Structures are given as C-alpha cells and as structure tokens.
Amino acid sequence: MEKLRAYWLEFFETEHNEISWWKRKKDLCKKRGVEIVRINGEGSIYERMIQRSGETVHYLLHITFLMKQKDHFYMEENVNAYQFRLVEGEIVDNHMIGLPYEKVEKEKIVPETIRNGKIERFSYDRLAAVQYAERWWNSYNPAYRKFDVDCTNYVSQCLRAGGAPMRGAPNRNQGWWYQNNNWSYSWSVAHSLRWYLDGSTQGLKGIAVDSASDLSPGDIICYDFEGDGRWDHNTIVVSRDNNGMPLVNAHTDNSRHRYWSYEDSTAYTPNIKYKFFRIGE
Structure with a gap:
C-alpha cells in the first residue's frame, strides 16, 4: 500500500x-x-x-x-x-477497470408508455429523495438487487424514496416498477428511464428543461456520452455549487457532489448530450 x-x-x-x-x-x-x-x-x-x-x-x-x-x-x-x-x-x-456506464441495444429497452386512464398525481418529496441519495451513494440498500451497472437502479430508488408511484407490473416493457425481485426496464436501464420520463403522462414523469441551471435537488440528468442516441448514465441532483449549478450523486462509478457536466469522466467525449428533467411537476 x-x-x-x-x-x-x-x-x-x-x-x-x-x-x-x-x-x-x-x-x-x-x-x-x-x-x-x-x-x-x-x-x-x-x-x-x-x-x-x-x-x-x-x-x-x-x-x-x-x-x-x-x-x-x-x-x-x-x-x-x-x-x-x-x-x-x-x-x-x-x-x-470495470464497466463504468451502460452500453446496451436501445431497441430492447424502450418501454411502452400507458397513455390512457386517469392521470395519477403525486407530491414529490425532494428532501426525502436527496436524503436517500446521500445515505446510499456509496453503499447498496439490501431491499433492492445490486446491479453491476447500478446507476439507474440507484436513481430509481431515490425517486421511489421521494414518493414516485410505481405502475405497470408485471410487464417489464411498461411503466416503472420494482416488485418481488423483478423490475421494469425503465427501473434499471439508463436509456429506458430517459425515454420513460419524457413520455410518461401519469405518475412519475419528467418535464424537460433547457439548462442544468433550471434543475433543483431531486431532479434527474441523463447522459449520452457518445452522442449516438444511446443514453448511458443517469444522476440525481443533490445540491448546487456557489454559481447555482447542480452537483449530483451517482452509482457506477459511485460519486457524491460531482459537478453535473461529467467533463472529468473517463467516459466523456466532445459529442456528449444531456437531458434535464424536473420531477413532480
């Protein structure tokens, strides 16, 4: 040593x-x-x-x-x-070493969004989501399965801790849910959660905003490192720096209060694309 x-x-x-x-x-x-x-x-x-x-x-x-x-x-x-x-x-x-971020075939993981039925509203507890993110940023809640590529599973757990309602079980292609050691693609796969947040019209959904500066603690950032249309990584905003810009927590690699842009990541490329989602509005 x-x-x-x-x-x-x-x-x-x-x-x-x-x-x-x-x-x-x-x-x-x-x-x-x-x-x-x-x-x-x-x-x-x-x-x-x-x-x-x-x-x-x-x-x-x-x-x-x-x-x-x-x-x-x-x-x-x-x-x-x-x-x-x-x-x-x-x-x-x-x-x-290891697989720092997800590399998956996007054709297999885009969930079907349920667009009919009554719209379910919920009150998002941002403080609870952030508290969960801080508690488990470098460890793993035994109530959930630990994935080799764990970033989206971790973010989903944070959203759930904030009160986001699950729906769609047992169809893995629908909704957003974790149940009896089974889960939807949107719960565990970065590409799938990105599109679920963009398309969901009830329960958990994301409102896309133009800039990271528009986000608050509890909101979500999605990353396409190569800019090739496959979304590789998700983080949750937990704080802001002195300029009002987001600091994020993540799994795979486990990070706390990291600057949102990931320009210091080994996965970063000049072609990177971001998607910024406000949650619970």
Whole structure:
C-alpha cells in the first residue's frame, strides 16, 4: 500500500496530457472558479492474483476532494475500481477497470408508455429523495438487487424514496416498477428511464428543461456520452455549487457532489448530450 500511496501522490503532482481525467478535472475547476484545497485518498484491495510474471491486484480507490468556490466549501467524493500489476516490487499499468456506464441495444429497452386512464398525481418529496441519495451513494440498500451497472437502479430508488408511484407490473416493457425481485426496464436501464420520463403522462414523469441551471435537488440528468442516441448514465441532483449549478450523486462509478457536466469522466467525449428533467411537476 505504501507503493500505491507513492504512485498516487506522484500522479496528482504531475502534469498530464489533454486526455487525462485529472487534467480535465483541473481545467473544469478553473472554468468554474473552484480551487481544490485538499485531496484525500483511501485504497482497499479486494483481489490479488499471483502469476509467474508478477502479481495482479484489484482495488477500490475512494478519493475525497475538498473544494472551495469563493467562500463556499464542499466535499466531492468518487469511488472507482482499479487494477495494477506488481512486477519485481514495482507498480506497472495502473488503470481503471470495470464497466463504468451502460452500453446496451436501445431497441430492447424502450418501454411502452400507458397513455390512457386517469392521470395519477403525486407530491414529490425532494428532501426525502436527496436524503436517500446521500445515505446510499456509496453503499447498496439490501431491499433492492445490486446491479453491476447500478446507476439507474440507484436513481430509481431515490425517486421511489421521494414518493414516485410505481405502475405497470408485471410487464417489464411498461411503466416503472420494482416488485418481488423483478423490475421494469425503465427501473434499471439508463436509456429506458430517459425515454420513460419524457413520455410518461401519469405518475412519475419528467418535464424537460433547457439548462442544468433550471434543475433543483431531486431532479434527474441523463447522459449520452457518445452522442449516438444511446443514453448511458443517469444522476440525481443533490445540491448546487456557489454559481447555482447542480452537483449530483451517482452509482457506477459511485460519486457524491460531482459537478453535473461529467467533463472529468473517463467516459466523456466532445459529442456528449444531456437531458434535464424536473420531477413532480
């Protein structure tokens, strides 16, 4: 762990090229008028594989950034899975692993929206949704299944905690629901939830707005990283920075109070598209 600590200390002190997430994060902070005051990191090894040529180590890295924006301080946290090889006592090829965001065939996951019947209204408890998002941002509620790609499942749980009514069971192509270890596509798949929020006319529905600045805590942001029409990721707004812009929580990768634009994400591309939804109106 001492070698790993030394590796990351050098990483944060070294200038990187334009594709490095760390350089993009610093550039984003500069654009926002944010100073990174302090960085804390904690690593935990969860798998070691001994091989003839060395050892492969998998670990989780929990990074906490203390941010200062004018006179306002806040903490941003991220947890990512990494892998490195230990060859003759030296760390080689340290890199992020796993499937950070959803890559699915959109033809299989667009739900049918029920458009007839009485429109159901509900009072959305934004505070309850945000409290749930804060409680479970880096852990998993045992009342629900944990998915390898968990971002939409997490956001759905937050919406449910805010009082959003479920409907459509047991048809997985309809409505938005979780029941008896079964669920709709819109509950668990980023692309499907994005279109469900846009098309639903009763119960849980989203009102599309033009800008992230129009969102409040409890609202939802959807991400199409490649700009190819497949929506890969969802987050929930939990706070605002000193400029009034959203800070979000997410699973896969687990993040807390992250700036909404994800310009420092390894999945970010210049073609990224966003969809902003107000909930409960």
